[in-house]
């Protein structure tokens with residue numbers, strides 16, 4: 563089968579289209595023919611692996627010190643069709659359309675992938691694909707959507723709550739705006755000029771252009787802050803959080819970990835650096851919200867599998883609206 567193999571840390575040029583062995587499902591796995599996957603900011607960060615030493619060393623110890631070894635294919639989310647099932651699998655049948663995430667196992671830049679039929683200790687979770695979405699739209703849901711669902715549930719978002727989303731026009735951000743709005747919150751979303759109209763259309767009551775306004779000087783306070791950027795002083799943004807409020811950071815830096823500990827010792831505010839635990843129930847909840855028209859995927863561009871390096875360059879260039887997808891067609895489909 564065709565796959566895009568991750569051959570080195572650093573530039574997108576280390577992502578090479580190659581012919582590799584098609585995987586065979588274990589007894590508790592499904593074999594999925596991948597129709598679409600995505601390129602997320604997380605895939606690009608993983609590929610570069612330019613992290614602070616404290617984070618880079620454990621990551622390299624896991625993936626390979628000099629070059630990637632344990633993970634040889636990137637891509638964390640996908641939509642496709644079940645083409646084979648292991649002997650013990652009862653929850654899927656051949657022909658089912660599914661969407662899901664591979665978790666930290668990655669591997670979705672490929673024509674086929676094995677996923678656990680039921681989430682357990684193994685990485686990855688899948689569920690029936692929302693029937694009203696294309697494969698590309700469905701592939702974009704699992705990582706950003708599960709992350710957004712995790713934040714809403716942890717903060718118990720309900721009518722009357724105020725939510726600030728920093729980076730509202732990206733992957734996690736576009737799902738977070740829609741979920742917060744659906745759960746009844748008043749949403750303020752921050753991103754660049756081109757994304758203000760999109761964020762409004764998704765349900766943000768207030769939008770802020772970070773390129774022209776320093777919103778940390780505003781007097782408004784929030785029950786939940788979702789910060790997928792975390793580049794600038796989080797301390798300044800903390801004053802926007804209500805007492806007892808929750809501040810979620812999607813991107814961990816050593817200073818954020820110290821800030822989280824310090825804040826919990828000195829105030830009622832809580833700073834959390836968490837990733838969603840991958841729950842099938844949450845994927846099914848997202849499916850319901852999508853089918854009922856309350857949540858949708860925003861797709862910026864779709865690239866073919868052989869242009870994964872170009873897709874990585876595009877995502878890294880900034881300005882992406884929502885998600886960037888990869889359409890995976892087998893040789894027979896292309897012919």
Ligand SMILES: NC(=O)c1ccc[n+]([C@@H]2O[C@H](COP(=O)([O-])OP(=O)(O)OC[C@H]3O[C@@H](n4cnc5c(N)ncnc54)[C@H](OP(=O)(O)O)[C@@H]3O)[C@@H](O)[C@H]2O)c1
Pocket residue numbers: 602603604607704705706707709728729730731732733734735752753754772790791793812813837880881882884
């Ligand atoms: N995707 C996931 O499921 C997932 C899961 C766990 C953790 N994470 C981590 O979370 C982070 C974000 O992920 P993502 O997929 O949502 O990224 P993304 O799609 O690139 O979204 C980030 C958004 O932030 C905007 N932005 C940049 N600087 C900003 C600023 N100073 N103020 C406000 N907005 C700003 C970007 O807009 P411009 O480009 O126009 O500036 C972009 O729209 C990544 O570090 C990733 O590793 C992601």
